[in-house]
Amino acid sequence: EAQVTQNPRYLITVTGKKLTVTCSQNMNHEYMSWYRQDPGLGLRQIYYSMNVEVTDKGDVPEGYKVSRKEKRNFPLILESPSPNQTSLYFCASSPLTPGQGIGRKNTEAFFGQGTRLTVV
Amino acid sequence: AQSVAQPEDQVNVAEGNPLTVKCTYSVSGNPYLFWYVQYPNRGLQFLLKYITGDNLVKGSYGFEAEFNKSQTSFHLKKPSALVSDSALYFCAVRPPGYSTLTFGKGTMLLVSP
Numbered sequence: 362e363a364q365v366t367q368n369p370r371y372l373i374t375v376t377g378k379k380l381t382v383t384c385s386q387n388m389n390h391e392y393m394s395w396y397r398q399d400p401g402l403g404l405r406q407i408y409y410s411m412n413v414e415v416t417d418k419g420d421v422p423e424g425y426k427v428s429r430k431e432k433r434n435f436p437l438i439l440e441s442p443s444p445n446q447t448s449l450y451f452c453a454s455s456p457l458t459p460g461q462g463i464g465r466k467n468t469e470a471f472f473g474q475g476t477r478l479t480v481v
Numbered sequence: 482a483q484s485v486a487q488p489e490d491q492v493n494v495a496e497g498n499p500l501t502v503k504c505t506y507s508v509s510g511n512p513y514l515f516w517y518v519q520y521p522n523r524g525l526q527f528l529l530k531y532i533t534g535d536n537l538v539k540g541s542y543g544f545e546a547e548f549n550k551s552q553t554s555f556h557l558k559k560p561s562a563l564v565s566d567s568a569l570y571f572c573a574v575r576p577p578g579y580s581t582l583t584f585g586k587g588t589m590l591l592v593s594p
Binding site (some may be wrong): 365378392394396401402403405406409411419450453455457468469470471472473474475 | 490513515522523524525526527530532564565571575580581582583584585587
């Protein structure tokens with residue numbers, strides 16, 4: 362079954378204690394990304410990766426790190442979590458979109474089940 | 482830069498009535514457009530997409546969406562709402578040649594019995 366798996370689903374931690382949220386996909390997708398979801402703000406992209414060892418900042422990267430050592434995995438790292446990082450986090454993967462005008466049958470992103478993080 | 486607007490925070494509809502969840506977008510070129518649904522304590526599930534071709538796109542669970550290029554809109558519709566359709570709906574746009582999705586803020590759909 363095609364899926365994106367995030368762990369853990371729920372996490373409560375204290376300010377400053379480093380944590381990692383894992384994300385793994387089994388669809389051989391090149392593109393992976395992390396979003397945070399906050400009430401009234403929708404989903405905002407934190408980081409994305411277009412392939413192994415290729416990562417870039419999204420709209421809200423401050424306080425986060427990522428790595429892409431393998432194609433299937435894209436962990437999100439919070440080196441020193443703060444309360445304003447309390448949020449619902451989603452990992453997503455999709456095929457890499459080719460140039461304009463070239464249609465691809467499967468272009469939608471697949472999302473993990475989410476990780477609800479609370480930083481106290 | 483691309484953007485997506487969902488002008489309604491919440492839409493209320495009675496079961497059996499038609500529903501519309503609105504979405505407008507701003508992007509250069511011909512975008513890919515998507516609708517996702519989020520049920521409580523669940524991830525985002527793909528509903529439907531517009532890439533090219535017919536302006537009326539049919540998706541999962543009886544939903545459809547109409548792409549209107551002149552109005553830059555991609556409204557989500559369903560002829561007859563079900564209580565089980567109650568969820569948070571997100572519209573998203575992907576500019577041509579890019580893989581990054583930009584989401585709207587979401588619209589909560591509440592279907593009453």
